Amino acid sequence: MVGIIDEIKPLMERFESTLVDIDPSEFVEVNEVVTHILTSGGKRLRPLLLLTAGEMVGLTEEHIFLACAVEMIHTATLLHDDVIDKSELRRGRPTANAEYGVPASILFGDYLYTKSLRLLLKYGNDRISNSLLSVVKLMSEGEIKQMLKSHSPDIGEAVYFEVIEAKTSCLFELSCDMATLLILNKDHEYVRACHSYGHHFGNAFQITDDIIDYRSYTEVMGKTAGDDFAEGKVTLPLIHLLKNCSSAEKKMINDLLVLDQKNSDQIRRDRFPEIVDLMHRYHSFDYCDAVANREIESARNSLKVFSDTVYKKSLISLAEQIADRRC
Amino acid sequence: MVGIIDEIKPLMERFESTLVDIDPSEFVEVNEVVTHILTSGGKRLRPLLLLTAGEMVGLTEEHIFLACAVEMIHTATLLHDDVIDKSELRRGRPTANAEYGVPASILFGDYLYTKSLRLLLKYGNDRISNSLLSVVKLMSEGEIKQMLKSHSPDIGEAVYFEVIEAKTSCLFELSCDMATLLILNKDHEYVRACHSYGHHFGNAFQITDDIIDYRSYTEVMGKTAGDDFAEGKVTLPLIHLLKNCSSAEKKMINDLLVLDQKNSDQIRRDRFPEIVDLMHRYHSFDYCDAVANREIESARNSLKVFSDTVYKKSLISLAEQIADRRC
Numbered sequence: 001m002v003g004i005i006d007e008i009k010p011l012m013e014r015f016e017s018t019l020v021d022i023d024p025s026e027f028v029e030v031n032e033v034v035t036h037i038l039t040s041g042g043k044r045l046r047p048l049l050l051l052t053a054g055e056m057v058g059l060t061e062e063h064i065f066l067a068c069a070v071e072m073i074h075t076a077t078l079l080h081d082d083v084i085d086k087s088e089l090r091r092g093r094p095t096a097n098a099e100y101g102v103p104a105s106i107l108f109g110d111y112l113y114t115k116s117l118r119l120l121l122k123y124g125n126d127r128i129s130n131s132l133l134s135v136v137k138l139m140s141e142g143e144i145k146q147m148l149k150s151h152s153p154d155i156g157e158a159v160y161f162e163v164i165e166a167k168t169s170c171l172f173e174l175s176c177d178m179a180t181l182l183i184l185n186k187d188h189e190y191v192r193a194c195h196s197y198g199h200h201f202g203n204a205f206q207i208t209d210d211i212i213d214y215r216s217y218t219e220v221m222g223k224t225a226g227d228d229f230a231e232g233k234v235t236l237p238l239i240h241l242l243k244n245c246s247s248a249e250k251k252m253i254n255d256l257l258v259l260d261q262k263n264s265d266q267i268r269r270d271r272f273p274e275i276v277d278l279m280h281r282y283h284s285f286d287y288c289d290a291v292a293n294r295e296i297e298s299a300r301n302s303l304k305v306f307s308d309t310v311y312k313k314s315l316i317s318l319a320e321q322i323a324d325r326r327c
Numbered sequence: 328m329v330g331i332i333d334e335i336k337p338l339m340e341r342f343e344s345t346l347v348d349i350d351p352s353e354f355v356e357v358n359e360v361v362t363h364i365l366t367s368g369g370k371r372l373r374p375l376l377l378l379t380a381g382e383m384v385g386l387t388e389e390h391i392f393l394a395c396a397v398e399m400i401h402t403a404t405l406l407h408d409d410v411i412d413k414s415e416l417r418r419g420r421p422t423a424n425a426e427y428g429v430p431a432s433i434l435f436g437d438y439l440y441t442k443s444l445r446l447l448l449k450y451g452n453d454r455i456s457n458s459l460l461s462v463v464k465l466m467s468e469g470e471i472k473q474m475l476k477s478h479s480p481d482i483g484e485a486v487y488f489e490v491i492e493a494k495t496s497c498l499f500e501l502s503c504d505m506a507t508l509l510i511l512n513k514d515h516e517y518v519r520a521c522h523s524y525g526h527h528f529g530n531a532f533q534i535t536d537d538i539i540d541y542r543s544y545t546e547v548m549g550k551t552a553g554d555d556f557a558e559g560k561v562t563l564p565l566i567h568l569l570k571n572c573s574s575a576e577k578k579m580i581n582d583l584l585v586l587d588q589k590n591s592d593q594i595r596r597d598r599f600p601e602i603v604d605l606m607h608r609y610h611s612f613d614y615c616d617a618v619a620n621r622e623i624e625s626a627r628n629s630l631k632v633f634s635d636t637v638y639k640k641s642l643i644s645l646a647e648q649i650a651d652r653r654c
Contacts, residue, residue, distance in 0.1 A: 025468055029475050080437065083410075084430040103411040103474050106433060110407065111467040113440065118460045133445045140438040141352055147430050148356050 053179035072116035079109035142166020169202025196302035204295035210235035380506035392450040399443035406436035469493020496529025527626035537562035
């Protein structure tokens with residue numbers, strides 16, 4: 001998805017080598033696995049946002065280290081998410097969960113969290129620590145909330161947005177906060193502008209992810225489609241469908257969501273194509289595309305306070321590319 | 328196990344009420360589960376060490392908050408450990424893993440980690456942050472190391488001590504560090520003395536735990552005996568046995584440890600009584616008791632620099648009580 005502009009490439013290369021070299025464990029085996037996990041084909045979106053926004057306000061050496069920290073937090077959440085969701089494929093490759101098992105995924109996730117905190121406390125400042133602590137608290141609360149609200153056919157868009165903001169968007173916000181708060185005070189207009197960009201970028205990104213989980217196929221995505229429905233997660237396409245389908249269809253979907261037996265996930269997976277058909281019929285994908293486009297537009301508008309530099313253009317282009325991966 | 332002296336009781340009561348009230352989530356459901364998890368019959372050893380050591384050097388309001396932080400870190404590690412070990416009982420009650428499932432255990436563990444970090448950064452100081460970050464890194468490395476070394480019949484006592492120091496003792500050390508570093512510099516003799524006490528206390532505690540996992544029964548412990556062997560963890564009683572049994576017996580144990588099939592855990596569990604018999608025959612428990620007693624003695628000796636107060640006596644008595652739970 002990501003087309004990195006030439007001006008950022010050398011920075012991203014320094015980020016990549018720092019990411020695997022920094023603050024190694026004294027245990028060789030730990031470093032080997034961590035390097036393998038950290039270099040498993042991530043899109044590096046959060047570091048890219050951080051470094052590009054950093055260039056807009058004035059890049060420092062510390063930006064590189066904070067970019068590593070935010071990618072480690074992101075990787076830690078993926079490791080834990082894959083255990084929770086029992087995912088076997090991510091980015092077209094087996095998940096750490098599938099490759100190393102549940103214990104390793106939990107423990108290496110914990111390890112990466114602590115490693116990122118060390119970096120943040122070493123290279124950040126109080127403004128960044130405070131932003132970080134709110135974010136990681138909100139992230140874990142968002143995941144818990146999503147878990148508690150799974151299988152609830154009656155959640156609406158407001159709760160959906162609360163959940164995606166807590167579990168996804170706030171880490172994009174944090175990436176932007178780190179970029180700006182390293183050198184600016186939190187009430188500076190550039191800080192607010194980048195934070196808002198990160199917020200809307202994150203929303204668009206998660207909505208797109210949720211669309212893809214219904215509209216795509218394994219061959220294209222390297223990700224198993226239908227996971228959300230199988231797990232009973234109620235995301236935007238399903239919220240739209242439930243609001244617009246007939247009452248008989250609604251009852252059928254509700255019954256599937258609240259199923260509580262050993263093989264309910266498989267039953268929902270078997271019925272998945274039917275749900276996708278209904279979403280096409282009721283234009284749920286068109287609706288979700290429009291919501292995501294609105295977020296992309298808001299992300300673009302957030303950057304109005306900045307002059308037109310190559311970095312600003314790159315951030316806008318990154319937001320627009322979210323739409324390209326929608327099917 | 329713990330007999331709390333009258334001088335500490337009011338402090339422990341304040342700790343208990345602070346623990347469930349502090350820094351609540353805005354999500355009511357999250358608070359309910361967290362309160363349930365935090366009040367599930369923990370022995371509160373780490374807060375007790377922290378507050379008692381705090382009294383020895385000069386107690387402040389902040390000690391209470393740090394005691395909450397260390398108990399939250401401990402609880403977070405238990406939540407993740409129970410998923411990793413697939414434990415169903417802890418302290419005679421179902422684990423969060425058995426009660427709420429894997430996703431909740433992982434997510435509430437993550438949540439408690441972040442909550443404790445917030446407390447530590449708010450009420451601690453730079454000396455405490457540094458101690459904390461080394462400790463949590465070492466703890467997750469220790470767990471990883473134990474996982475990688477599982478099923479290795481050739482690990483010796485040196486590696487065993489590295490693992491228990493990283494996964495257990497360092498959190499007792501941190502409890503003592505927090506008590507002293509709140510008001511003293513890290514090269515003060517009281518800081519070193521309490522750190523050393525925490526270190527040996529933790530070693531004795533973990534060795535005792537490892538003995539119990541072979542010598543006890545579910546009815547007594549509220550904990551399933553034989554877990555370590557079933558999971559192929561090589562702990563002190565087994566290290567002693569492997570070093571002292573006949574080569575035929577050693578081969579039999581090695582073969583069991585390296586078993587790699589779907590039901591290997593169950594096979595090892597079925598053969599468990601045989602292993603315990605061998606441990607009795609080769610005096611493995613006597614040996615381990617002696618090692619643990621040596622650690623208890625070292626813990627006591629660490630406190631020599633302090634005058635004989637009721638708090639010092641209490642810390643010594645806490646260390647001696649470790650021996651009481653050995654069977």
